[in-house]
Amino acid sequence: MYFYALIGVGLFSVGLYALINYAHLLRKILALNVMGSGIFLILIALAKRTGETQPDVVPHAMVITGIVVAVSATALALTLMLKLAAETGRAELSEKDRD
Amino acid sequence: MEVVFKEFPWVAVLILLPLLGGIVCFLFSGIAKFTGLMTVFFTALSVLGLGWQIFDNGVYRHAVGGWGAPLGIDLYADGLSLLMLAATAFVALGVSVYSAGYFERGYSTRFWPIWLFLLGALNALFLTADIFNLYVTLELMGLAAVALAGLAGGKNALTGAMRYLLATLLGSLVYLLGVALLYHGFGTVDITLLAQRAEASPVIWAAFGLIAAGLMLKTALFPLHFWLPPAHGSAPPPVSALLSALVVKASFYILLRLWLEIFGPLVSNTDVSTLFGLLGAAAILWGSVQALRQTRLKLMIAYSTVAQIGYLFLAFPLATAAGVAAWSAAMYLAFSHALAKAAMFLAAGNMLRFGGHDRISDLDRVVQRLPLAAAAFALAGMSIMGLPPSGGFIGKWLMLEVAIKQGRWEIVIVMILGGLLAAAYIFKVLGHTFTQAPSPHESKAVPASMEWSALLLAIAAVLLGFLAIPVLSLLNIGNPFGISEVTP
Numbered sequence: 001m002y003f004y005a006l007i008g009v010g011l012f013s014v015g016l017y018a019l020i021n022y023a024h025l026l027r028k029i030l031a032l033n034v035m036g037s038g039i040f041l042i043l044i045a046l047a048k049r050t051g052e053t054q055p056d057v058v059p060h061a062m063v064i065t066g067i068v069v070a071v072s073a074t075a076l077a078l079t080l081m082l083k084l085a086a087e088t089g090r091a092e093l094s095e096k097d098r099d
Numbered sequence: 100m101e102v103v104f105k106e107f108p109w110v111a112v113l114i115l116l117p118l119l120g121g122i123v124c125f126l127f128s129g130i131a132k133f134t135g136l137m138t139v140f141f142t143a144l145s146v147l148g149l150g151w152q153i154f155d156n157g158v159y160r161h162a163v164g165g166w167g168a169p170l171g172i173d174l175y176a177d178g179l180s181l182l183m184l185a186a187t188a189f190v191a192l193g194v195s196v197y198s199a200g201y202f203e204r205g206y207s208t209r210f211w212p213i214w215l216f217l218l219g220a221l222n223a224l225f226l227t228a229d230i231f232n233l234y235v236t237l238e239l240m241g242l243a244a245v246a247l248a249g250l251a252g253g254k255n256a257l258t259g260a261m262r263y264l265l266a267t268l269l270g271s272l273v274y275l276l277g278v279a280l281l282y283h284g285f286g287t288v289d290i291t292l293l294a295q296r297a298e299a300s301p302v303i304w305a306a307f308g309l310i311a312a313g314l315m316l317k318t319a320l321f322p323l324h325f326w327l328p329p330a331h332g333s334a335p336p337p338v339s340a341l342l343s344a345l346v347v348k349a350s351f352y353i354l355l356r357l358w359l360e361i362f363g364p365l366v367s368n369t370d371v372s373t374l375f376g377l378l379g380a381a382a383i384l385w386g387s388v389q390a391l392r393q394t395r396l397k398l399m400i401a402y403s404t405v406a407q408i409g410y411l412f413l414a415f416p417l418a419t420a421a422g423v424a425a426w427s428a429a430m431y432l433a434f435s436h437a438l439a440k441a442a443m444f445l446a447a448g449n450m451l452r453f454g455g456h457d458r459i460s461d462l463d464r465v466v467q468r469l470p471l472a473a474a475a476f477a478l479a480g481m482s483i484m485g486l487p488p489s490g491g492f493i494g495k496w497l498m499l500e501v502a503i504k505q506g507r508w509e510i511v512i513v514m515i516l517g518g519l520l521a522a523a524y525i526f527k528v529l530g531h532t533f534t535q536a537p538s539p540h541e542s543k544a545v546p547a548s549m550e551w552s553a554l555l556l557a558i559a560a561v562l563l564g565f566l567a568i569p570v571l572s573l574l575n576i577g578n579p580f581g582i583s584e585v586t587p
Contacts, residue, residue, distance in 0.1 A: 012276065019269065028265055035272050039279060046283040058170075059282065062231055066275065069238045076242055077264055080249055084257045093262055 004045035011038030025081045025091045029074060036070045109149035110161050110174045113184065113222040116142050121215030128208035132199050135211035139195040142218065143188040150181055150573070158577035160228070173289065175228035177577030182430055182570070183225040183352055186437040190344045191218055193556040197445050198337045200546035201452075206335075209250060217243035217341065224349050230278050231288040233353055234271060237317070241267035244346045248334040255333040263330035266323075270316035270350070277309030281361075290360050299365045307362045307371075310354075317350035320412060321382035324405045328389075331401035336448025339397060343404040344441040348433050351411055355426070358415075359580060372415040379412030380513040387520030391527070396447045396457035399524060400440070403483060406517060407436045410498070413510055417501045418580075426580040427571055428497035434570070435490025438560035439482035445553035446475040449545050450532075459528055463536035471550040473532050478557035480525035482564075485518050490563025 015035030019028050043059040043066075085091040120138030124131040153159055153176055161174040176184075195214075202210045220239035227233050245267060249260030282288055284302035297303055319327040327347070331339045386406030393399035414429035449472035450465055451457045466473045482491035495514060502510040563570070 012272075016269075019265070025261065032265070032268050032272065035269075036275075039272060039276050042276070043279050043282075046279065056286075058288075059279070062279075062282075065231075065235060069235065073238065073242060073264075073268055076246065077261075077268070080245070080257060080261050080264060083249070083252070084254075084261055087252070087254050087257055093258060 002045070005042050008038045008041035008045060011035070011041060013038075023092045025077075025084070025093065029077045029081065032077070033070060033074060036066065040066055104148065105152055105155060107148065107152075108161055109145045109152060110159065110176055110226050111163075112145045113142060113149065113226065114174075114219055116145065117215045117219035117222065121212045121219065124208070124215060125212035131208045131211040135215060136195055136199060138215055139191050139218065142222070143192055146181075146184045146188040149176060149184065153177070153181055153576055154573075172232055173228040174226045175290075176226055177579050178574045179352075179356070179430065179577075179579035180225045181576065182434060182574050183348065184222060186348070186434045187218070187221050187225070187345055189559060190341065190437055190441045190556070193441060193445065193552045193559075194337045194340050197340075197448070197549050197552040200548040201335070201337055201448065206250065210247070210338075213243050213246045213250070214341070217247065217346075221345055221349055225352065228290055229288040230281065230290060230293070230357070234275050234278055237271050237274065237350065237353070240346060240349055241271060241317070244342055247338040248330045248342065250338060251333070251335050253333075255329070259326075259329035259331075259333040262326045266316055266326035270313040272313070273309050273316070274313035277306040277313065280306040280309065290356070294360045297361055297365060303362070303365050307366055310357060310362075314350045314354040315378075318347050318354065318408060319405060320378050320408060321385055321405065322378075324382065324386070324408075327405060328398055328401040331404065332395065332398040336397070336444050336451060339401070340441040340444035340448075343401065343444060344437040347404065347408060348437060351408070351433065355429075356579075359426075363418075372419050375412045376416035376510065379409040379415070380510070382406060382409030382412070383513055383517040384409075384520075387517055387524065391520060391524045393524075394459055396450065396459050396462075396528065397444070399459065399528070400443050400447055403443075403521065403524065404440060406521070407432075407440070407483065410495070410514070410517070413498065413502075413514070417498070417505065417507065417510065420505055421501050423575070423580045424497065424501045427574055428494055428501060430574055431497060431567070431570065432491065432494030435482050435494055435560050435563050438556055438563065439479040439489070439491060442475050442479040442553050442557035442560060443483070445549070445556065446472045446479065449475075449549055449553060452545050452549070453542050455541070455543065459531055461536040462528070462531040463542075464534070465532035468542060469545065469550075471554050472545070473529070475550075475553040475557040476532075477525075477529055478554070478561050480521075480529070482557075482560040484521045484525060488564040489561045490566075491560070493564050493567045 012035050015031045015038060018031035022028060040063045043063050047055040047059040081091050117138055120134055123134050158177040163172045198210060217240060220236050220243055224236035224240060227236055245260050245264040248263055249257050280302055285293055285296040287293055316323045331342050383406050386402050390399045390402035393402060410432050411429045414425040417425035447457060453469050454463060482489035485491045485495040499511060499514055
């Protein structure tokens, strides 16, 4: 059970690294999704906490909810990215955009 | 009849009505403005209904669908929730009346559905009694807020919204990881059950670290405030008002609620509180200095929000010895800041509409030509600076009193410095509104509803200074700060 949870932590960390390190917005959005998947994996792995044959169903319900949230968030992020790309010609956040 | 009102599930109305209204606004764009105003009005009435209920019966707990914790979802309302709901209702009314005049037809049909969704999410957030549901409401609020921030389009608004989106999603994910750890450790997401089961352990520390980091990012506590000024500065003024007045307070509310119920008693050694206090002090000084340096009015107000959030975190180190007094002061500040900052952004929006720009140095004789907006800005400024008799004064005074009693002079000095800096940046703006700009410009008429809604919110922020006793007694219903009263 901890093996999968640790993989989840690994995914979360890889995602966080990519989110900070890459400039392209698509990569950042994907990084957030990888982080989310990491958390979902942790939740599913830790659902075995009761030690019985039936896993705890509550974390599964949380993952379902989380997936719905992640899909909507990704849709909004992609739309914003496309609009930004159409406006500026680049799908990146420029460092000096404050005036 | 009275029994019906007292038993009526106002909490359900508070959540469902805005969501329904939002859907109606989306489907029938012709009546969006009317539906939106009506929905906000009746939501505010429901807050009154809930207030009456709580005042008579004490805290209110509603098991959705009759399931109850730990399996079902509970809604819970005490004085703290009520105060946040009331602040939301006041700001919502003011901003909605303003928006009815502000948004042209095309934007109006996009603004109202998203704004009502945001209102529903905020109400749900203040009424939630379990940490996973808090995550869901956080996300609902965040997505609606980002959509509103990007509403105007254009490079600046879209960039600000995108940065905001990345920050808010990162914050929620980190929070969710904390929730996963808590659930693993204690087998429940209900706050009350968690408070009973939780004990000091590595799991609590890890969960607390994650949850606190995620919420600090969403609350824009220094140094995690980088996303706030561009997002709040480039959004349409009524949206900036909502973001600064309500959305950042919502994540602070969660942090406070979880601190009071779960984490405070377990991790409240002074190190964590001191760290919060230090970050708060840094936020006050940095935010105020940055606000003073801005040349654009809306960015200045956005940095002022960064500073004012700092005050809320000063309550953490003070609360270890005087819980109720420090938290009451912080919540009083949060309430008056919500009203004053909303009024300030709306007044700035009027000046922006009037002159077509928000360069502080080119505010061309606004006092003579747009007196109501200038008055709204000045009155809201009073509350932000903490001048008597405004609500901001009472909040700061209560907090100063606690700090002086405990001999925490460093906090006293930071608060006074913050007040002086606030006075500096507000008088800088007011000074420019009296003088003639080097290049006089054309002016555009501002609808009366926009002027009056800003002014009334500012007056409410000042009047709040006279209501200290009723508001504080309301806040203490259900004794939300009781747990931290244990003196170390």
